[in-house]
Amino acid sequence: MAMKTTLVGGFPKIGDRIEEQKLRKSFHQFDKDELSEEALEQVKDEVTEEVIQLEEANGIDLLTDGLIRWEDPLRYFVSRVSGFELSGLIRYFDTNTFYRQPVCESRLETIKPIFVRDFEFARGKSSKPVRVILPGPFTIAKLSVNHFYKEQKQFVFDLAHLIHKEALQLEEAGCEFIQFDEPALLSHKEDIRLFFDVYRIVTAQLSKSEKTIFFNFGNIQDIYPKILDLPVERLGFDLTQGHPNWEVLAKAKMTKKLMAGIIDSRNTKMEREADLLSLVGGLGSIADPDETWLTHNYSLEFLPRENAIQKIKLLTQVASQQKGAGVS
Amino acid sequence: MILETTTVGSFPKPEYLTKSRFQFSKQQISREELLRLEQQATKEWVEFQEEIGIDILVDGEMYRGDMVTYFAENFKGFEISGLVRSYGNRYYRKPVAVAEIERLNPVTVEWYQFTQALTKKPVKGMLTGPYTIMDWSFDEFYPSRRDFCLRLAEVIREEARDLEAAGAQFIQIDEPAVSVRPEELDLAIEAMGIVTNGLKAKTLTHICYGNFEKIYPKMLEIPVDQIDLELSNAEYDLLDLFKRHPFTREIGLGVVDVHSHRLESKEEVKKRIRKAASLIPLKQIYVSPDCGLKTRSVEEAKAKLRVMMEATLEVREEFGSEGA
Ligand SMILES: [Zn+2]
Numbered sequence: 180m181a182m183k184t185t186l187v188g189g190f191p192k193i194g195d196r197i198e199e200q201k202l203r204k205s206f207h208q209f210d211k212d213e214l215s216e217e218a219l220e221q222v223k224d225e226v227t228e229e230v231i232q233l234e235e236a237n238g239i240d241l242l243t244d245g246l247i248r249w250e251d252p253l254r255y256f257v258s259r260v261s262g263f264e265l266s267g268l269i270r271y272f273d274t275n276t277f278y279r280q281p282v283c284e285s286r287l288e289t290i291k292p293i294f295v296r297d298f299e300f301a302r303g304k305s306s307k308p309v310r311v312i313l314p315g316p317f318t319i320a321k322l323s324v325n326h327f328y329k330e331q332k333q334f335v336f337d338l339a340h341l342i343h344k345e346a347l348q349l350e351e352a353g354c355e356f357i358q359f360d361e362p363a364l365l366s367h368k369e370d371i372r373l374f375f376d377v378y379r380i381v382t383a384q385l386s387k388s389e390k391t392i393f394f395n396f397g398n399i400q401d402i403y404p405k406i407l408d409l410p411v412e413r414l415g416f417d418l419t420q421g422h423p424n425w426e427v428l429a430k431a432k433m434t435k436k437l438m439a440g441i442i443d444s445r446n447t448k449m450e451r452e453a454d455l456l457s458l459v460g461g462l463g464s465i466a467d468p469d470e471t472w473l474t475h476n477y478s479l480e481f482l483p484r485e486n487a488i489q490k491i492k493l494l495t496q497v498a499s500q501q502k503g504a505g506v507s
Numbered sequence: 508m509i510l511e512t513t514t515v516g517s518f519p520k521p522e523y524l525t526k527s528r529f530q531f532s533k534q535q536i537s538r539e540e541l542l543r544l545e546q547q548a549t550k551e552w553v554e555f556q557e558e559i560g561i562d563i564l565v566d567g568e569m570y571r572g573d574m575v576t577y578f579a580e581n582f583k584g585f586e587i588s589g590l591v592r593s594y595g596n597r598y599y600r601k602p603v604a605v606a607e608i609e610r611l612n613p614v615t616v617e618w619y620q621f622t623q624a625l626t627k628k629p630v631k632g633m634l635t636g637p638y639t640i641m642d643w644s645f646d647e648f649y650p651s652r653r654d655f656c657l658r659l660a661e662v663i664r665e666e667a668r669d670l671e672a673a674g675a676q677f678i679q680i681d682e683p684a685v686s687v688r689p690e691e692l693d694l695a696i697e698a699m700g701i702v703t704n705g706l707k708a709k710t711l712t713h714i715c716y717g718n719f720e721k722i723y724p725k726m727l728e729i730p731v732d733q734i735d736l737e738l739s740n741a742e743y744d745l746l747d748l749f750k751r752h753p754f755t756r757e758i759g760l761g762v763v764d765v766h767s768h769r770l771e772s773k774e775e776v777k778k779r780i781r782k783a784a785s786l787i788p789l790k791q792i793y794v795s796p797d798c799g800l801k802t803r804s805v806e807e808a809k810a811k812l813r814v815m816m817e818a819t820l821e822v823r824e825e826f827g828s829e830g831a
Pocket of ligand 1: 714798799
C-alpha cells in the first residue's frame, strides 16, 4: 500500500570530505601512471558499494548502482561497442555538463555483455532489488554522428538490437528491473513512430523483467497518451511542482505504471515536505498509487553529494509519511 | 584600420601562478604574495599582446578561477556549493543564491585600472552576463529564473558603469549560456538591456557552445554593439546562416579553435576571415579566437594568437585601401 522510492540513475561520484574523494584522486594517479587500471577499477567498485549502502541506509527501496563507472550518459556503453569512435565534448542538453560525441565509423557490434557484471556486482552488495539503467538507443543515435549507415534508421535499429541484447542478458542474469533512458524523444517528438519501431526491437522476447522508459529534458505534450502504447510496463516523467507534465497527464488515464520525479535534482533548494505530500496526493488521481514509484527528475549527479543525500532523505521521508497517511 | 584584433578574455595561467594559487588555498603563501604574482602574470600577458600587435587588449584573468564563481564570490547573497562534476574528472563549485544579490564594492575595476596603466592600447572591461550567472548557479532564494536573472542584471549594470567611469572604452559582458535555451533568449535580451542601457563605451558579448541556428537571427537583438562568436569550432556552418539573414552588428570572428591542441595554419585562418568578409562588411569584423584560451597551455595559446595575428595582417594587406 506504499509507494516505493528509487533513484533515476546517477549519484555524485565524490563528496566534499576527504574520504569521499578517492575516486577523483585515483583518476589523477591513473592519469600520471601511478595507478594501474585494475586498481582504478577496484576503487570504482568500492565507491559503487558505498553508494549502494548509502541508498539502502537512507531507505531507498529500489537501488541503482549510482552509475559511478559512467563517464557520461553515453560513453560507458558506446566505448565498449566496436564501430564507434569518440569525438569532441558536447554540451548535454541544457546542462552545464558535457559528453563525448560518439561517431559511428563502421558496423556496430558488441563482443561481450557490458552491463551484466555491474548488475551482479551491485546485487551482491544489497538485499534490495537493483534496477539497471541502460542508455536508450534512440537517444544514443540522436546525440551521435553517423558516418557509416546509409540510412539513419538502420543506425538506430542496430543500436536497438545491441541494447536488446544487453537487456536479454540482464534478464538471464536475474535482473528484475530495467530502465531505458530516452531524454532525446522530448526534443524530437516528430520521430515518435520511429521510436515505437525501436522499442519493438528493444523489448522483443523480454518477458521476465519490468521495463521502464524514463523521459526528461522536456515535457510529454503531443506524445501523451500515445506513448502509453509503448511495449514497456512503466513510464517515468518529470513531475516536479508546476511542471507542464501535470497538465498533460490529467488528459488521459495512465494505463501504465508510473515513475514520478517529484523532487528537483538540478537545484539545491529543498522542497517543502507539505508541498511534496500534496504532489504525491495528486499522483493518486493519475496512476495506481500502489504501483507508483517516487523519485527525482534528473540524475543526482547535478547536485553536490551532500545535497543529493538531503534530497534522498526527503524523498524517503515523504514516501513513509504518505504510507502513514494511507492516501486513498 | 580594418579587421581589428582582440581576444575573448582568459589566457592560461603560467605554472608559477597555478602553483601559488594552490599554495594560497593551503594558506602557505599570503594574499599579498599571490597578488604580486597575479600582477606579474598580467604584465607578461600585456607585453605579449603588445609584442604581437593585438589591437584591443585584455588582462587575461590571471586572478579569476571560474568566470561565474569569481563574481559570485564577490557579490553578497551568494554562497558556494559543494563539488559538482562537469566532465570526466573535472569538478567545480557552483554559486548558490541564498539571499538578495548585492554588490558591496566594485569587483573588476581595480584590475582594469592596473592593466590599462600598463599600455596605451585600450583594455576591455570583462564581465560575466546576468543570464549566464543565473543559469550556472543554484537558486534557493528567488521565486523564478526570471527574477534571479533580472536582479543580477541590476548588479552587473553597476559594475559596467563603474568600469566606464574608470575609463573603459570597451565593456564585454559574456553570455556563453545564451545559446543553450532558445526559449529564454527574450529574458537574456531583456537582462542585457538593463546592463548596457545608457553606456557610452562600446559593448560586446561573447556567446559559445552554439546551437546558433536556433537563436539566429533573433540573437542580433541582444543590445550590444558587437557579438563575438565561436565559429571555427563549428566549421563555419554559421556563415551560411548569414547569407539568409545578414549579420547586422559588429562581429567578433572566432578564427582559432580553443578546444583543440592542433595549431591552425595561417592559410586556414586567412580562408576563414575571407569567407566572413564575403558576407559581412569589413568594417564590422573584429578578429579573435573562438573562446577564452585558458584551457590551452601557455605555449599553445601564444602559438594560436601568433597565427591569428599573422593571418589577419596578411588579409589586411589583401584588402588594402578597400577598407581604409
Ligand atoms: Zn566561449
